[in-house]
Amino acid sequence: MSKLLVSPSPHIHSKDSTRSLMLDVVIALIPAVVCSVVFYGWQELLVLGVSVASCVLLEWAITKYMLKKPSTIGDLSAVVTGILLALNVPYTTPWWVVFVGAVVAVGVAKMTFGGLGQNIWNPALVGRVFLLVSFPTYMTTWSKPQGLFGVDAVSGPTPLGAIQEGLMQGSTVQELTSAYNYKDLLFANLGGSAGEVCALALLAGFVYLCCRKVIKPWITLSIFATVALVSLIFWGVNPARFTDPLFNLLTGGLVLGACFMATDYVTSPMSVKGGVVFGVGIGLLTVLIRYFGSYPEGVSFAILIMNSVVPLLNMWFKQKKFGRK
Amino acid sequence: MSKHTFSIGGVHPHDNKISRECAITPLPIAPTVYIGVSQHIGAPSVPCVAVGDKVKVGQVIAEPGGFVGAYIHSSVSGTVKSIAPRADLAGRASTHIEIAVEGDEWADGIDTTDTLITAIPEDPKAIIEKVKLGGVVGLGGATFPTHVKLSPPPGSKCERVIINGCECEPYLTSDFRTLLEKGEQVVVGAALLQKAMGGVPCTIAIEENKPEAIAHIREVIAKLGYKDMEVMVMKMMYPQGGEKQLIDAVMHRQVGSGALPISVGAVVQNVATALAVYEAVQKNKPIIDNSVTVTGECFPKQANLLVRVGTPLRYIIDYLGGVPEEAAKIISGGPMMGRAVANLDAATVKGTGALLFLTEKQTRRAPETHCIRCGKCADACPMGLEPFLLNKLAKNADWDACEANAAQDCIECGCCLYSCPAHIPLLDNIRVGKGFALSAIRARAAAAKAAAEAAKK
Numbered sequence: 123m124s125k126l127l128v129s130p131s132p133h134i135h136s137k138d139s140t141r142s143l144m145l146d147v148v149i150a151l152i153p154a155v156v157c158s159v160v161f162y163g164w165q166e167l168l169v170l171g172v173s174v175a176s177c178v179l180l181e182w183a184i185t186k187y188m189l190k191k192p193s194t195i196g197d198l199s200a201v202v203t204g205i206l207l208a209l210n211v212p213y214t215t216p217w218w219v220v221f222v223g224a225v226v227a228v229g230v231a232k233m234t235f236g237g238l239g240q241n242i243w244n245p246a247l248v249g250r251v252f253l254l255v256s257f258p259t260y261m262t263t264w265s266k267p268q269g270l271f272g273v274d275a276v277s278g279p280t281p282l283g284a285i286q287e288g289l290m291q292g293s294t295v296q297e298l299t300s301a302y303n304y305k306d307l308l309f310a311n312l313g314g315s316a317g318e319v320c321a322l323a324l325l326a327g328f329v330y331l332c333c334r335k336v337i338k339p340w341i342t343l344s345i346f347a348t349v350a351l352v353s354l355i356f357w358g359v360n361p362a363r364f365t366d367p368l369f370n371l372l373t374g375g376l377v378l379g380a381c382f383m384a385t386d387y388v389t390s391p392m393s394v395k396g397g398v399v400f401g402v403g404i405g406l407l408t409v410l411i412r413y414f415g416s417y418p419e420g421v422s423f424a425i426l427i428m429n430s431v432v433p434l435l436n437m438w439f440k441q442k443k444f445g446r447k
Numbered sequence: 448m449s450k451h452t453f454s455i456g457g458v459h460p461h462d463n464k465i466s467r468e469c470a471i472t473p474l475p476i477a478p479t480v481y482i483g484v485s486q487h488i489g490a491p492s493v494p495c496v497a498v499g500d501k502v503k504v505g506q507v508i509a510e511p512g513g514f515v516g517a518y519i520h521s522s523v524s525g526t527v528k529s530i531a532p533r534a535d536l537a538g539r540a541s542t543h544i545e546i547a548v549e550g551d552e553w554a555d556g557i558d559t560t561d562t563l564i565t566a567i568p569e570d571p572k573a574i575i576e577k578v579k580l581g582g583v584v585g586l587g588g589a590t591f592p593t594h595v596k597l598s599p600p601p602g603s604k605c606e607r608v609i610i611n612g613c614e615c616e617p618y619l620t621s622d623f624r625t626l627l628e629k630g631e632q633v634v635v636g637a638a639l640l641q642k643a644m645g646g647v648p649c650t651i652a653i654e655e656n657k658p659e660a661i662a663h664i665r666e667v668i669a670k671l672g673y674k675d676m677e678v679m680v681m682k683m684m685y686p687q688g689g690e691k692q693l694i695d696a697v698m699h700r701q702v703g704s705g706a707l708p709i710s711v712g713a714v715v716q717n718v719a720t721a722l723a724v725y726e727a728v729q730k731n732k733p734i735i736d737n738s739v740t741v742t743g744e745c746f747p748k749q750a751n752l753l754v755r756v757g758t759p760l761r762y763i764i765d766y767l768g769g770v771p772e773e774a775a776k777i778i779s780g781g782p783m784m785g786r787a788v789a790n791l792d793a794a795t796v797k798g799t800g801a802l803l804f805l806t807e808k809q810t811r812r813a814p815e816t817h818c819i820r821c822g823k824c825a826d827a828c829p830m831g832l833e834p835f836l837l838n839k840l841a842k843n844a845d846w847d848a849c850e851a852n853a854a855q856d857c858i859e860c861g862c863c864l865y866s867c868p869a870h871i872p873l874l875d876n877i878r879v880g881k882g883f884a885l886s887a888i889r890a891r892a893a894a895a896k897a898a899a900e901a902a903k904k
Binding site: 126127128129130131132133134135136138139140142143194197199236237238239240387388390392393440441442443444445446 | 455458460537617691695701702703704706775776777778782783784785786787788789791803805807809810812813816817818819820821822823825829830831832833835853856859861864865866868869870874875878
């Protein structure tokens with residue numbers, strides 16, 4: 123000891139850092155990643171690799187050459203964005219489309235606003251929606267899972283897409299949903315984005331994040347509850363026109379969105395109350411877009427719309443202060 | 448065992464009570480002690496001895512400088528060498544009385560035996576007067592003069608005395624050891640406080656990581672046959688020992704912003720204070736010493752020492768083998784709210800509870816990164832504030848907004864900074880905002896008072 127350090131209290135710090143939290147998110151995504159690779163095969167691995175590598179490299183290049191600041195890739199948030207983006211597109215997406223998605227996600231939605239913590243919208247979702255609008259062919263032609271060692275690639279629409287198309291052709295929901303069984307949806311989805319493949323793997327990751335106290339469950343649970351309740355009402359009124367609650371919960375990336383996208387720290391409200399309102403909003407918008415919108419799928423749009431009102435939610439819903447009314 | 452805790456926020460640092468087995472042993476008296484006149488919240492005391500005077504242990508050497516003030520007694524016997532400014536542990540100068548030690552002769556009337564005196568005086572006023580004469584101040588950290596706390600303003604009534612034995616700060620064990628070794632005295636001290644407050648019930652709150660103390664105090668209460676006194680087992684949670692948090696946990700009442708605990712009928716005293724009350728009332732022994740935990744993973748010898756007030760820190764540390772090579776920071780108090788020591792020649796005060804040695808690795812702050820809006824600071828804040836917001840407002844020097852968002856309610860517990868994954872120095876900035884908010888509130892109160900007086904004339 124030569125000199126004494128002097129600084130204000132507290133003198134110790136918890137072990138949490140941005141990096142450790144992001145690492146936990148990555149760990150929580152591992153079951154879903156493994157599942158999607160097993161179900162979709164090496165093509166999914168390529169999508170994941172391109173997505174993660176481009177997100178990280180883009181952030182590194184932007185901080186180094188454009189912002190001329192120390193690199194921030196060590197916080198692992200670019201890795202999380204990369205994985206989420208990959209899980210949000212079909213495994214058949216060409217690598218250059220994935221790269222464009224990464225440019226929009228990291229370059230536009232994240233770094234333009236000043237990097238992690240400054241962005242208004244969830245970067246991976248902005249990337250996904252950009253691709254959905256710009257490259258509808260790649261983004262909506264889904265192939266049935268072929269499996270790591272499988273050969274029978276069958277092209278087809280997602281369950282939600284099939285329902286919407288069928289409805290337009292005059293079929294009833296009962297006829298259309300009879301093609302799917304819920305066990306398949308829970309364990310291995312049919313057509314869809316890689317991340318929609320296995321709801322159970324995603325839920326396992328969600329439980330991990332809650333146990334590690336990385337996130338609180340309220341946002342996710344309020345989304346599930348709202349989706350279930352709202353679709354129960356519609357389905358109860360007209361089961362021929364509207365899909366049932368369980369179908370809505372298990373399809374269209376709702377589980378992925380509710381567990382991993384809506385719970386993104388940066389773009390969700392700070393307080394529990396705000397989070398519940400946020401979740402209810404997402405649930406409501408998702409169901410309404412699915413039932414009445416022109417896109418079969420509503421989770422991404424619902425989350426992005428609710429992301430936009432987070433500053434208001436933060437202002438309106440504050441936690442109760444000690445000893446104050 | 449049901450466990451109680453406060454309702455908002457809090458964090459769980461590792462408790463690191465590595466000195467819990469160290470019994471309290473007296474530290475040999477230093478050759479020279481330096482007794483400060485500002486050892487408590489309130490007006491500095493006024494020295495009432497002169498250079499060259501001979502003093503005895505327990506003799507008054509400084510008198511209260513105002514209503515919120517305390518007597519200060521000599522902790523040693525010897526000769527007053529000087530009354531002059533001297534640097535405190537932060538390096539700030541204040542008046543200290545330097546006494547060269549000669550022998551260990553105690554002032555008349557102090558009972559130095561170990562006999563437990565359980566007879567409780569009938570008159571509450573007599574108890575409070577003796578507490579005042581004993582120079583007792585709150586030893587839980589704030590060092591607020593105890594006799595003032597025991598004299599509630601007219602119109603308010605105490606409904607419960609709470610003895611704070613939470614010791615929620617990591618590393619500290621002096622209260623734990625006091626409960627174990629001087630449990631009888633603490634319990635009688637608590638009974639004295641009950642009497643002083645008009646015979647109200649008493650709760651002794653102890654955190655669950657001190658099962659021996661919980662069992663021992665329950666035994667003592669049963670043995671002494673006190674009916675209106677109970678031990679409450681608290682969940683391990685920081686800052687459980689914060690006054691407002693403890694009242695919330697024990698009584699489920701929240702003290703309002705800027706209000707005193709008595710406004711909800713509570714009087715909280717720390718374990719060490721209860722012991723000091725016992726000694727002042729039953730033994731006529733003023734606060735001349737206090738137990739200090741000396742600890743830290745890098746410190747080879749853990750200890751709980753009974754240290755005379757005014758002992759230079761360097762003397763204590765040298766007694767235990769000197770400052771270890773790896774120690775980068777020495778803290779007076781716990782790691783969450785303690786103060787970093789800048790000056791090892793500073794002397795202990797009544798409220799010195801611990802000396803903690805931390806290595807650079809343990810205490811180094813990581814570089815600040817962007818806020819990721821995770822809300823962990825808001826979850827951790829036991830006052831329900833929004834540290835991320837106050838941090839921003841304080842950095843923008845928007846003091847009105849700081850006040851509107853209750854920066855003045857901040858208890859500086861450090862939970863926000865402790866839990867921030869982006870390592871933002873939240874509390875450093877919020878302290879500044881709190882300071883400005885408080886001065887604005889005080890200025891308004893003073894202006895209102897002046898206007899009211901002008902109107903009267």
